[in-house]
Amino acid sequence: MTEHLTTNEGQPWSDNQHSQTAGQRGPVLIQDYQLLEKLAHFNRERIPERVVHAKGAGAKGYFKVTRDMSAYTKAAVFSGVGKQTPLITRFSQVAGEAGYPDTYRDVRGFAVKFYTEAGNYDIVGNNTPVFFVNDPLKFPDFIHSQKRDPRTHARSQDMQWDFWSLSPESVHQVTILMSDRGIPASYRMMHGYGSHTFKWVNAAGEQFWVKYHFKTNQGVHNLSNELAAKLAGQDTDYLQNDLLNAIEQKDNPSWTVAVQIVPYEEGLNYKYDIFDVTKVISQKDYPLIEIGQMVLDENPTNNFEDIEELAFSPANLVPGIEASPDKLLQGRLFGYKDAERYRLGANYEQLPVNRPQVAVHNYARDGAMAQNQASGVNYEPNSSDGPTEVPTAQVHGDQLTGKTGHYAVNDDYYAAAGRLYRLLSAAEQTRLIDNIVMNLGQVTKPAIQIREVRQFYQADPEYGQRVASGLGLALEQIKI
Ligand code: HEM
The missing domain is CATH 2.40.180.10 (Catalase core domain)
Structure with a gap:
């Protein structure tokens, strides 16, 4: 059976093709609530996309x-x-x-x-x-370098390779990204x-x-x-x-x-x-x-x-x-x-897709668009038989030592990328080199290219040399 058209408030909707006007040729009436609601809802259809992983x-x-x-x-x-x-x-x-x-x-x-x-x-x-960076403080900068240039509003090989070339911890993930995968x-x-x-x-x-x-x-x-x-x-x-x-x-x-x-x-x-x-x-x-x-x-x-x-x-x-x-x-x-x-x-x-498939009992209430709220007590401790804690759900602690501070991870980031390079077949290696040359080759600043190729060289000299030769860089430029 065909369903009848209603407004969002469930009222029957008589005409969804013609606005209410003052006469055949007259202007549109403000009493046309359906028209105003339809336009107003349309204006609010977009929500912010995910700041990353939007598509x-x-x-x-x-x-x-x-x-x-x-x-x-x-x-x-x-x-x-x-x-x-x-x-x-x-x-x-x-x-x-x-x-x-x-x-x-x-x-x-x-x-x-x-x-x-x-x-x-x-x-x-x-x-x-693996991932490009290992400290959350670097994540927004990393993502900025992947997104659009603030001036040109275009994505920029210069930006992303600049960041990677100055962040050697990225070389393992960059090798995966530039590979067939x-x-x-x-x-x-x-x-x-x-x-x-x-x-x-x-x-x-x-x-x-x-x-x-x-x-x-x-x-x-x-x-x-x-x-x-x-x-x-x-x-x-x-x-x-x-x-x-x-x-x-x-x-x-x-x-x-x-x-x-x-x-x-x-x-x-x-x-x-x-x-x-x-x-x-x-x-x-x-x-x-x-x-x-x-x-x-x-x-x-x-x-x-x-x-x-x-x-x-x-x-x-x-x-x-x-x-x-x-x-x-x-x-x-x-x-x-x-x-x-x-x-x-x-x-x-x-929201339905995020709602757990078990009952939720706690003391959180209200806020925009709150739904399915319990009517019971909304504070704890209480003497109203409200929901009680689950001690077995406690996390298991780790023993910590050391002083608070900002610590760099001083580590070898190159060996893993080198191992990955050597694991690839000859054809896969060639495609990896070609992909890097194609992308890094679009960078306009030679200093960025040299810094990045030095990372590949430290991962595996052959890896670095092949990228260097694809980019027309001399071996002396990339050896450290
Ligand atoms: C400090 C590092 C990171 C931060 C601050 C971060 C932050 C975010 C944020 C804010 C979103 C959007 C969430 C939303 O609007 O629903 C997101 C999405 C996502 N992130 Fe991260 N991220 C980080 C690292 C990572 C890493 C290491 C991975 C994978 C190992 C990852 C995988 C994802 C995925 C798969 C999504 C999309 C989820 C979906 O499909 O809705 N992120 N990230």
Whole structure:
């Protein structure tokens, strides 16, 4: 049966094609409430886009446990073989705005919200295991260098390479970004990583360090520069459409979820700093343990409500999973929820897609657009039988030493990039060099090029020499 048109207040709406006018040719009347409301609502349709990762696509699905992990974490989401937890994902570009072409070279976001019985648990990662910087103080500057030049309002190779060339901790991630993996052929065909080291705690209170890996079951596929450029013109939303169409055709994508588990003390004494997100933990030292499958089988029914209003945060943790001292992670624990209060409003956690699938009981009340509020007591302590604390949900402390201060991480950032370069096949190495030469070659200041190539040279002399020769730089210019 056809539904009748109503206003937002539910009143029957008689005519949605012709404004009310004073006579056939007369001016429009202010009593035409439907017209005024329609124009006013239209003016308010846009909300701020995400300050990063503005362009993206998502889908719903579930996580199924294939290996019980209760020996390492009391988080129910990872215990009990066969157990399923509903989830929603969002994949994204980092630097471009909401309408940006999907096939530009960029890191891709890989965010998962598990609706667990202990509340929402988010893994907000990327398709790379490492990141460009490891101190949250550098994040806004890094992102400024990726976004538009304040004067020309254009993206600028000078800006991004200037920042990277002065931030040697970025060279590992820059090598990944310039490799084939910088342009995935599909969100379905890329791996995902939690990137940081997190803490798991079991029911006995034993602590472990953990890294997450989502291995695509579709195989990794990437686009050539030529095809990516063509698609950017032909189908701006190429990756978004690919995900939507696959699920529409019931070709549901899935990922094998695995973890690396590091005993607590061993992690503190590992050969690299496991809380430095520019580094990986060797899979030879700590092999991947498969724990489950993530399957996406449902498209959003309304993109704005399901995806634009979706709010992830690395601070969304559940008992048995805790943050680590990773400095960048610590900054992120603040950044996301603050961004979402600004982007979506103070009560963004009450929006349907963000609402946990368990009851919420606390003393928070009111604020713009508050919904589903309890009518009971709104302060604590109280003598009104209000909700009480859960001592078992307490986090497990780490022993700290040292003095407060601003500490530089004095570390070798080059070796990991060198190892990655040497792992690539000859053809992959050639494409990596070509991509760097193509992008770094557009930089207008030779000093930036020289600084960056010195990083590649320190990673591996051959790597540096090949980029230098592609750019027409002499060996003496890049040797330190
Ligand atoms: C200090 C470092 C970082 C800060 C301050 C930061 C901040 C932010 C902010 C403010 C947003 C937008 C949130 C929203 O409006 O809903 C965002 C989105 C995102 N960030 Fe970060 N970020 C940082 C590092 C990282 C790292 C290291 C990763 C991956 C390992 C990452 C992955 C993501 C993803 C995937 C999204 C998009 C989430 C979505 O689809 O809604 N970020 N970030």
